[in-house]
Amino acid sequence: MMKFVIVAGTPGSGKTSVLLHAINHLKNKSIQPSVAKIDCLYTDDDKRYAKTGVPVLVGLSKDMCPDHFGIYNTEELLDFAIKNKSDLLIVETAGLCHRCSPYTKGSLGICVIDATSGPNTPMKVGPFLSTADIVAITKGDVISQAEREIFRESVLEMNPTTKIIEINGLSGKGCSELAEEIMLAKAVESGDDVLRHNAPLAICTLCVGETRVNKAHHRGILRRIDGFQFYEGE
Numbered sequence: 001m002m003k004f005v006i007v008a009g010t011p012g013s014g015k016t017s018v019l020l021h022a023i024n025h026l027k028n029k030s031i032q033p034s035v036a037k038i039d040c041l042y043t044d045d046d047k048r049y050a051k052t053g054v055p056v057l058v059g060l061s062k063d064m065c066p067d068h069f070g071i072y073n074t075e076e077l078l079d080f081a082i083k084n085k086s087d088l089l090i091v092e093t094a095g096l097c098h099r100c101s102p103y104t105k106g107s108l109g110i111c112v113i114d115a116t117s118g119p120n121t122p123m124k125v126g127p128f129l130s131t132a133d134i135v136a137i138t139k140g141d142v143i144s145q146a147e148r149e150i151f152r153e154s155v156l157e158m159n160p161t162t163k164i165i166e167i168n169g170l171s172g173k174g175c176s177e178l179a180e181e182i183m184l185a186k187a188v189e190s191g192d193d194v195l196r197h198n199a200p201l202a203i204c205t206l207c208v209g210e211t212r213v214n215k216a217h218h219r220g221i222l223r224r225i226d227g228f229q230f231y232e233g234e
Helices: 015-028 045-050 066-072 074-083 145-158 175-183
Strands: 002-009 033-039 056-060 088-093 108-114 134-138 163-167 220-223 229-232
Touching: 002 015, 002 074, 015 033, 015 045, 015 088, 015 175, 033 045, 033 066, 033 074, 045 056, 056 074, 066 074, 066 088, 074 088, 108 175, 134 145, 134 175, 145 163, 163 175
Parallel strands: 002 088, 002 108, 033 056, 033 088, 108 134, 134 163
Antiparallel strands: 220 229
């Protein structure tokens, strides 16, 4: 059994900075996490995590969706934390596909989102916000109070039951509250968990390497610009 925390969010929202502060709070409570950092092509965030003294594993998805890559390797990530005799596993995923939600039903799902990205952003990013247990809103200190309230209402419109924590990734304000929520997370049985939300409909011919743009060359579940969806033979 292992506590399992999955952190997704928009690029540049401050996921790593927020987690570094939260990890320090956890360690002060004698809780030892392991961290898995999932990114696409490159990351040096493992060096930042290593400074906190926690075990770190990096996975680069390359030409695969980082959320799919992380989901596919969930069992190995949990095994990594178990081998380190950690109290919990924190997975930070790049979360670049706004149609994906990497959270499992047994995990604590945390979405980190940047308040400066615009009031409509919560309506654009999809399931990794709408299915999150906690939405951590960063960079609220650089916008007005009215803008913060509008952004908060947009988040609640998309996910009425989520817990919102306003966080500053530089000063660490709010990160102790996030750490408290992480400590309350339930343990999950390794290899015995399911996704909280379905993945995108299918792998299309573009996903598997087709470079020609003419419709005649594409198969699978397709959707036209007018929204009409259909299936084109094998």
